Amino acid sequence: MVDSRGSRFVSAKKMQVLLVLLLIRARQVVSIDEAIAEIWGQNPPRRATAGIHVYISQLRKFLGQPGCRNNPILTRPPGYLLHLEDDQFDVDRFQELLHRGRLHLKEGRPEQAVTAFEGGLSLWRGPVLGDLCDGPVIAGFATWLEETRLEYLEWLIEAQLSLGLHRELIGRLSALTAEYPLRETFYRQLMLALCRSERQADALRTYQQARARLNEELGLEPCRALRDLQQAILVADERLELPAAV
Template identity: 40%
Template sequence: MEIRVLGALDVRVCGISVVPSAPKPRQVLGLLALRADQVVSAGVLADELWSGRPPRSARTTVQTYVLQLRDLIDRALATAGTARGVSCAKDVLVTSPGGYMLNSGGGLTDLREFERLAGTGYRAMDGEDYPGAARLLGEALALWRGPAFADVPVGGQLAVEARRLEETRLCALDQRIEADLRLGRHRVLLAELTVLVDRYRTHESLHGQYMVALHRSGRRGEALEAYQRLRNTLVRELGMEPSVGLRRLQRSILLAGPERVSERGSERAAEREPAGVAVGAAAGPEAAARFSRAG
């Protein structure tokens, strides 16, 4: 079985899609796919489908949707011509006391692979293995094909999970950019960061990395302009000033002359730049808060 939730929902049995076209059965499959190999209670499924206000017929309706999913799975098994050790759809979509479980059978799940690669990448960052971290985190991010559950109607459960997954993606992205900065790839990063700071207009960590990349590329004035744009956005939209850490970064760039920017790699540049300009490697997922309000 193949299960992908990092983008449009894609669940395949023997290589054949079993994603239904009807919205609510797809919603049921989405939650089961997210929690593959775990029992999801009928009550949780009902809460997801009816936003915490299920009708009296909720359990019966959930059973109907499960039967529709099993029918799709049976068709996939019949089309494939072999069950590959699976006797029927009930072995794939299992009924357990109180709920249902999507049995991955040890197959591919993109979420688990993302978490594995990202976790190994964070450990590489902890060990200052920046080439390894950049590679591993890049592979983790490449598993994303768009927003999680991009084509699935989301209720309370999936909406929270989609936001959580987006935060994990942004954390991995932050650390991958951090590793690339450590490797002196600031010029290459500029195009990507230009898009990111426009998309995430109040994300201070990404803006800080953008400022660093501009400064190291000999574009100190543009780095300071980037800070001012972010400050204007924060004040206008949120009524707050940039974090202490970001203000320190802005001051470091302001006081640094152009001669402090090296074109011979990030290590020599980092040696000459004041604290705050040479963004250092932070450990693990907490790096996303590097420019947090705590300063």
């Protein structure tokens, strides 16, 4: 289909699922049985295999380029393979920027790390795959991608804290602890940002909030990093201060 802006898109949900499955497994063969399981689960119709062939035919028409004889969907027993060039898959770029940012941070280049992390997060377009996550492959991919995004956020904030942006981060971290109340890294980062902003009481209150939530939800005590940070705040450990620039 074509929308009001002239953009083409796949409207049929089963075709969307098949296209996403091919994208997730890009450059790998997706068997017909795997495609059937992803689309229909444990109760496929009798003509499911024929249905897959029809969907592939329609996707080939959708992805075909005028004047180009080669279609990106290739027949490869026991199924099909989607061929993509190296620069056509945002997930590859997403992972590359995460790796680059972590390397910059490890080697003491926080400014470059922030640039890499922000570049990766700029590729994000909202909730992962919407209502297409019924099948095991797509659901697992969506979970992995969301976890990777949160890892990006944690490392980005770590780099920003090392640049002395603690006051600017308090609001964002407060929102993140509310949105992800069991993710202890965000509590630790918020406590550190508050402490460096001369708000030790609020930092200790944040620890108590994290402890109460973890106890209520999981019956757990805060992790070692949170407990150590609480103790360091209580004794005014000088190591909590932002290192002076050399």
